[in-house]
Amino acid sequence: MRMMSIRRHLLVWLLPGFLLLWAGAGSAIYFSIKQRHEAQLDAELRELWAALPFGDRSARVSLLSIEDFAKDDFGIYFQIWDQQGNRILKSENLGRFELPQTGSFGSEPEYRDQRLGNGDLVRTLSVGSTGGSLGPLKMIVATSWEENTADLRKSLIAIIAVGLLTGIGFAILLSLALRSGLKPLVGVGEQASRIEADTLSTRFPTKGLPGELRPIAERLNDLMSRLEESFAREKRFGADLAHEFRTPVAALRSLAEVAIKWPEQTSIEDYEDVLEISCELQVTIENLLTLARLENAKEQLVSEQIKVHALIEDCWLLFAPRATERGLAFRNSIDPDLTFESDPKLLRLIITNLLSNAAEYATGNSDILVTGDVTGLFVTNPAPHLTKDDLPKMFDRLWRHDQARTDSSHSGLGLSLAKTCAEVLSFDLTADLEGGSVRFSLKTS
């Protein structure tokens, strides 16, 4: 389901919300005005009642004077009944209609709105009288709402009109404010939608962004940097992989084609070359497969107490001839009793690759030093050719310091394998440079 835009969402909620609030406020204003009118009418009725001869509650009721009181049609009515409900008197302006005989007709006046038979809405005051020559009487004095109704209608129209105009104004202002306020967000969204694999170097501008969006833009920029680095790494890997396979395959193909085309020129050396290339390709493929399999190796881990000193000595035997050839001195200064609890196969793979790397790439006639304690082990050797820029790439698959990748006996997977094994064992394998030497640290915690 397509999500509503923030702008529309806010408009849909705020505009009806505003109108609802205005309706509430308008109603409150309207009823307050109406209440004021009622109070005013009630006061008028009380004045009328007080002005009536009947109203002074004296027993001397002069029916004539009452009749005089309401003979003109000023929207004022009255009617009097005896206790049995028989009409005694009513104002002339009531004509054939009568005031509804409602109320308790006690000594205290009661007020209510009633509609006359002629359709006129009136405010009534009903009251009872105990004395007089005519005995106890019931009386209702009424005054028309007509003028007040017109006022109330005007007030209602004004409230609605103001509400509508304010609503339209609010909608326009809200729309403009949202457009302006959401502009940076829209900008970020548009820029994000334009990002492609080949535009990963672009960054979201953080200057001038609202405070709420800045952390988002900064986070996105951070992610973009990582993504760019990841893409660059994959691209490097792709190019390296292409070289790693294309050149030997080209050599195999050329050897075969030349042998077919000029068989008389084929020698045993060509077959030796084929064998050598095949073995190198096999090592590369197996290392790549090991890397892929290691990602799911956690479930098959074995945990044992491993004597690190002895393991290193054992691993070094593989590289001792090469080290001697290159004039390298090897020193294993780890305490013979030091043990690590780990998977022996993977730990051996890590150490083998670290020592292989040292034996192959340490400066000729230099020292390889292995140290360690419970926190981890460290392999150090001189490597003046390495730079700080090389450090983040050293553990990449197929990375080699030699950009030409001439030495086909090494594929550049050893350190990557060691790193992956370390991750599987929850170790941390890092490299740092100090004084022209590289130090690989395998930390156990």
Add this chain to the structure above:
Amino acid sequence: MRVLFIEDSKHLRKPVIKALKASGYAADDAADGEEGLWLAQNHDFDVIVLDLMLPKIDGLTVLTKLREGGVTTPVLILSARDTVEDRIKGLRTGADDYLVKPFSIDELLARVETLSRRTYEKRSSKVQVADLVLDSATKTATRDGQPLDLPPQQFGLLEYLMLRAGQVVSRSEIEEHIYDTNACVMSNVIDSAMNRLRKAISVGEGSKPLIHTRRGHGYILEERDS
């Protein structure tokens, strides 16, 4: 025709050089950019086949330096890099052709042949002087319709002379274009080779001599009236 192959993989250098030599080219090879650049700057090659990922000096730098130094020898880039950007970059740097590894050896030879013809401004693979016809593509030569049986080096010599037909070709030029740096060219080697070639292209008593000696200058292949 003399070709320089600059490639760091010894496994690839060997069969390619073998194929080039078997096809009548004098072929030299270099294992890194530095050596390749030196050879290209100090010898007159007809075609240079250049890898990009090279030790010491990378292929594109070699190419840039060659072009900056005025070396116009056609260059064929032979690389594992296969992206369009890589090809464009290589061609714009001054390469004349680009071939991605792995490749067919026949395709490589065809491209080398095309580039070597370009040096002598020939569009067709066939060159004819009088009744002598040479086809660089099929590596065949005929005289008066009869096929000639020429070993690769003799074929290369004849091809070079025919591509420069009507021009005097000096001994040093022949030495540069027909023999690689490993060949020990004695003073009479070229004369002997030329004599053998004269015999090889003479198919009967009616065959007019086409290769003539210009004393003190060299040789010229052309048809003369008498």
